[in-house]
Amino acid sequence: MTSISPPARKIWWKEPIEKGELIWIAVVVVWGIILTLMMPFWHIYGDQNLSDEAYRTTPEIYMAKAQAVVDKYTVRTEGDMQIPVVKPPAGEDIYLVGRLWQWWPYFELKKDETYRLHIASVDWQHGFSLQPTNLNVQVLPGYDMVLTVTPNKTGKHTIVCNEYCGIGHHNMLGTIYVVE
Amino acid sequence: MNTNNDFRICPDTGLKWHRPAETLIKLNAVAAVVFLLVGGILGLGVGLTRWPEVHLLGPDTFYQVLTGHGINVLIFWIIFFEMAVLHFASSTLLGCRMAMPKVGMGAFVLMVLGALLNNYAVMVVGNSSVMMTSYVPMPADTLFYVGLILFAVGALINCFLFLGTLVIAKDDKTYEGSIPLVTFGALTACIIAIFTIASGAVILIPTLLWNLGFVSNIDAGLYRLIWWAFGHSSQQVNVAAQVSIWYLIAAVLFGAKPLSEKVSRFAFLLYIAVLQLASAHHLLVDPGLSSEWKIFNTSYAMYLAVMASMVHGLTVPGSIEHAQRARGLSAGLFEWLRKAPWGNPVFSGMFLSLVGFGVLGGITGVVMGTEQINLLIHNTLYVPGHFHATVVIGTTMTFMAITFWLVPILFRRQLIMKKLACLQPWIFGLGMTGVSLFMMGAGTLGVPRRHWDILFSSSDGGFEFSAAAITMMGLNGMSVILACLGGAAFCIIVVGSLLFGKKIGEDEKVGDVMIAAPVTDEEYATNKAAMTIPGTLGMVAVFFVAFVLYYFINWKYLAQTWGLS
Known part of the structure; x- marks a missing residue:
């Protein structure tokens, strides 16, 4: 049958x-x-x-850490918004803030050096999408995620937001420069 | 007490329709097509906006339309249709009365009400452009959540009515031995649906309370974990339902019996046993979860669900090949397939769906569900590219194909525009293949999903995706138009047939053969070749080579990106 x-x-x-x-x-x-x-x-x-390293955090605590690194290692500012460009020494803990609708601050990193890149949102969910190298992770409020990154190509890299975060989502961009 | 007046014997198929169940099947199927129409029109808006040269809608409207598109087609069209499938696979296939049809009517009303409230919040109030996933802490209108919850309650009631109907059939002894394979497949869909809806309740009810101010905070990571137990498991309901319909079509068009009841049923069981864990592959690049957890839960401890689908991918065409060869179409590798009824949209729709689902949807699903490769793909357009292959080419095309079979025997109307109906699966299938491929191509090049402006024309210091990515978004737009023509053809044919098709009396025959005589044991016995399904084995071998190559190409691609440790 x-x-x-x-x-x-x-x-x-x-x-x-x-x-x-x-x-x-x-x-x-x-x-x-x-x-x-x-x-x-x-x-x-x-x-x-992924290192699987992540910590509970709050917007206040996380912003304070990010601000401390910005205060210490900023080399210049860029654009109308005067966004700081942070150039940390290799191996340093650096903090990227995802917020409506901006990745803050910008970084300047050295090729083939390793950095501890923290990423968190201080409001809604965001998506860290590094282009053109194409590396994507989810960014959540309340979670400080640590990526141990080693850039392997020089040039300007753009961080696109690839988790929908409201009406300004498509304008949410950031920058990481990689230099020799 | 039920009398014989409660039943109708179909003169073409011999199926025994319980009239109240028949009414509910019709209602749910019609509601499904209405939401497909709405969701499809919204999908056209999405596709034309993503076409850089056209960029049809403004940002507010785009995000609103994208939300409505996802919910209407992925949830409302598919689940309404699945309710019809559940009632058909229980009451009709077992020839028994349906359990509590009045409650079934209540469930239907709840689902319609829920779907309308949700659409009202998204499309009319307009403050709920939160995408289908409604990730917290982005807020939507209260009615958005209330609508979804009402809809889910209705669907849950229908699941229990399905189980009740199985009990009635057993009690009334309307069948002997085990339930048919198609009913068994529908049962697995029902069981997964109950798990799915329970997960939905666990996350949507607290989210509603948060929305109303009774709960102060919903953890974003926890929301994603539980929401995807709902959001992904519901796709497993679709797979179980669609595979059941593939077997149904093999039975009614070819009189094919399953190659092995044991293998096919066990493959269905694997869906229940392991798919509940499937939310993990949406969380592969989320913070706060360990790699051990991710690996165990994405591989379902050994990719058992993928294996189940690969088995169905062999057994469905294999059973058709076996039956065709038994009937004498046994020359070479592919005479059975060449001489299949390609002009019949029930067959062409089903077969294109099977191939598209397996090759485009299946392979890419496994690749992007690999922990590390997901770093390349998460939240890019690759993701919607993948699920347009699984949910549209797979589920939707299968449901469309079976609808062409159901219009005459269920609604007692002749199909209108039969020539267009023959072309419909090809138009829709080709369009959707383009949509799927070009979105996956652009996604591979980094283009984000759920994004209004991939040219970044409105932001200073923007980014330029490669010319190939932009070209693919244009080709995607053209494919969307083709797919929408196919979708429109479906809606016009079905709605037109219900309204204007020639009526067929209850005792009148349709004219075409609506159900093939089962291939007999004697016919099967004439086919004594050592290997009964060489053509199907050849096809799965090609599929397998493509799978292995594509899988390892992605590891190679991954090795070129930044080092992460």
């Missing part, structure tokens, strides 16, 4: 399985194992893994 009638044999679970089906099931089981193992494999041998 077809799929719209009860199985013809009441004891259908004892019917043999089609040979082609069995081969395919074997292939997909092996493939499923490979897919699963690739992720831990990349944690061991790959260079692009």
